[in-house]
Amino acid sequence: MHWVRWYEKSNGKKVRPHFKTYGNKTRSIRHLSKIITTEVEEIENEKKLDIHKKTQEVLLKVIKKLISENKPINWAFNDSRLSDFPLTGNLLSEVVDAQKEYKISPPFTNYYHLDIALIGKVIHSKPALLGAIEIENTHEVDLLKTLLVKSLGFPLLTVDIKDIRYKEITEDWCLQRLTETTYDSEDNRRRNYVYLHNMLYPVFLANHEGWEIATKHQYIIFVIENEFDHLCNTIDLLKGSLGLSNESISLMPVKINEYDKGSITQFENEGALAGPSWRKYNEKRFIRLVVERPINKRGNIYLFHLVLTQLLTLRYKCLVGYKVNSGKSNWDHEEAIWRISRRHFNPDGNPKYTFEKKRFCPKRVSEPINEILSAIPNAC
Numbered sequence: 001m002h003w004v005r006w007y008e009k010s011n012g013k014k015v016r017p018h019f020k021t022y023g024n025k026t027r028s029i030r031h032l033s034k035i036i037t038t039e040v041e042e043i044e045n046e047k048k049l050d051i052h053k054k055t056q057e058v059l060l061k062v063i064k065k066l067i068s069e070n071k072p073i074n075w076a077f078n079d080s081r082l083s084d085f086p087l088t089g090n091l092l093s094e095v096v097d098a099q100k101e102y103k104i105s106p107p108f109t110n111y112y113h114l115d116i117a118l119i120g121k122v123i124h125s126k127p128a129l130l131g132a133i134e135i136e137n138t139h140e141v142d143l144l145k146t147l148l149v150k151s152l153g154f155p156l157l158t159v160d161i162k163d164i165r166y167k168e169i170t171e172d173w174c175l176q177r178l179t180e181t182t183y184d185s186e187d188n189r190r191r192n193y194v195y196l197h198n199m200l201y202p203v204f205l206a207n208h209e210g211w212e213i214a215t216k217h218q219y220i221i222f223v224i225e226n227e228f229d230h231l232c233n234t235i236d237l238l239k240g241s242l243g244l245s246n247e248s249i250s251l252m253p254v255k256i257n258e259y260d261k262g263s264i265t266q267f268e269n270e271g272a273l274a275g276p277s278w279r280k281y282n283e284k285r286f287i288r289l290v291v292e293r294p295i296n297k298r299g300n301i302y303l304f305h306l307v308l309t310q311l312l313t314l315r316y317k318c319l320v321g322y323k324v325n326s327g328k329s330n331w332d333h334e335e336a337i338w339r340i341s342r343r344h345f346n347p348d349g350n351p352k353y354t355f356e357k358k359r360f361c362p363k364r365v366s367e368p369i370n371e372i373l374s375a376i377p378n379a380c
Contacts, residue, residue, distance in 0.1 A: 046137060047113070054169050055135050055161055056100055056115050062174045063098045063116060063133070073178050075157065075194045079201075082337060084358040087196065088206040091131050091157055091178075093298045094120045102132070106151045107314070107369060118154075120303060124241040128307055133178075134158045149195040150369050153310030155204075160191040199309045199365040202322060203294055203302070208360070211342045213293070214325040219308075219365075220270045221287040222278045223318035228253070228285055231316050235289065238307055242300040249304065250290040256283070272333040273321025273363045281319050290326045312366060320366035330363065337362055 008014050046052055066073065073091040095118045102117030115135045120128035131154045134145075149156060159177050161169075177191055196204065202217055223231050232253060239249050254270075257263035270286060271278035278286075294302040312320055323330070324338040338360045343353040 044113075047115070051161065051164070051166050051169070052135055054166060055159070055164075055174070058169055058171055059133065059135070059159070059174045059178070060098055060100050060116055062171050062178070063092075063118075065171075067092060067095055067098065073157075075155070075192075076206075077194055082198075082201065082359070083205060083361050085205045085208055085360065087194075087201065087204040089155060089194075089204045089297055091118065091133075091155055091194075093130070094128075094303055095130050096121055097127075102129075104129075106148060112148070123303065123307060124237060128303060129154060129310070130303075130306055131155050131157070136160055137162050145195070147369070149197060151314055152195075152197060153200070153308075153313055154306050155200070156195045158193050158195070160193075197309060197313060198362055199313065199320060199322075200305070201361045201365070202324070203305045204297065205361060208340070211340045211358070211360075212325070213340060213360075215293055215295075216290055216326045217293050218323035218326045218328075219287075219289040219291065220273050220321035220323065221289060221312065221318050222271065222274045222281040222320075223287065223316050224281055225284065227316050227318075228282065228287075231311075231318070232287060234311060234315075235287075235308070238304060238311075242304055244300055244304060248292040248301055252288040252290070253285060254288050255285050269330045269333075270321065273323070273330050274319035274366065275321070275364050278319055281317065313369065318366060319364075321363055322361065322365045323363075324360050336364065 047056075063073075072093070074088070075091055076086055076088040078086050097119040099117050099119060100115060102114040102119075104112050104114060104117075106112055114132045116133040117129060118131035118133070120130040122128075132152070134156065136158050137160070145158075157178070161177075164173075180191065221231070232251060235249075235251055239251075254266075256267050267283075267286070270288075274281075274286075291304070292301050294305055296302070312318055321330075322338075324340060328338075339357050340360045341355050341357045343355050346352055346354050
């Protein structure tokens with residue numbers, strides 16, 4: 001598929017934006033490659049503009065000041081597609097430094113420079129990348145941004161500078177752009193947006209106190225066999241580097257018993273969490289990872305979740321399923337979203353309690369981006 005923007009036909013009829021399906025697979029792949037190459041070039045050119053450079057410099061100065069004063073950049077949004085609960089966070093949680101033009105190497109292009117990278121402490125000889133801020137002249141979601149979000153394990157905040165004049169860019173203006181919402185902007189328009197990988201939704205979902213949410217949740221990881229042991233060792237290394245105990249994190253390799261019906265059923269139930277192609281990744285073993293939930297969204301357990309997400313989305317060929325509570329069974333394979341409930345006392349007395357249910361988050365949280373991109377020619 002590809003995206004068709006607004007355009008006007010020769011007869012004057014206007015065509016609304018829409019997705020269009022290509023009939024020719026080769027043509028669609030070439031078109032995708034061309035879009036990626038073009039958008040990378042356009043972004044690199046925009047970064048050279050004076051207004052972009054000034055915004056970047058002033059933003060960096062403001063962010064470094066907030067870090068030194070231990071002040072937050074709070075954000076919040078709702079994703080009604082996947083949850084009935086809001087997502088909230090502090091972009092500067094555990095951040096110790098900020099750098100401009102921070103080079104990363106996502107799988108869809110040779111390199112990409114983040115306008116501003118938010119850096120955490122060193123974890124096993126390398127500083128943790130905990131967030132990023134991108135400056136944009138539009139809030140349209142282009143292909144490059146979509147791929148970028150699918151390959152990042154941290155919150156990405158974009159700041160829209162469309163229609164802003166050079167002299168308007170001050171520290172106060174930048175602070176406002178970082179924190180304003182639809183409700184407190186002068187014209188009820190939002191000019192900053194937060195993007196999250198699906199695997200981070202369980203970390204940032206909020207306002208679920210009083211619901212059936214335990215202190216621990218669980219990840220089911222189907223990784224290809226020749227990377228299985230390496231991933232187990234890497235997770236143990238990350239756990240040790242952060243000084244986390246077995247109480248906080250428990251890693252259990254699970255091997256199928258082909259002669260036991262219960263074992264086969266277990267694999268089918270857990271595999272359904274990760275997606276229908278789980279057998280393609282590993283039909284013999286999976287990793288059950290039980291982790292303390294980062295309720296406060298800070299500290300080493302918070303860092304563990306962000307680094308783990310980056311490992312599983314970029315480094316390893318794997319599918320990841322999610323369990324809202326450790327030990328919760330996945331009997332309904334057709335339901336894509338976990339539902340949670342809470343009970344209320346019924347003053348009428350019959351029944352004694354009533355139950356309220358809401359959607360919490362997706363069961364499938366991995367995005368096998370490398371598999372998608374394997375179809376794209378190296379020219380991109």
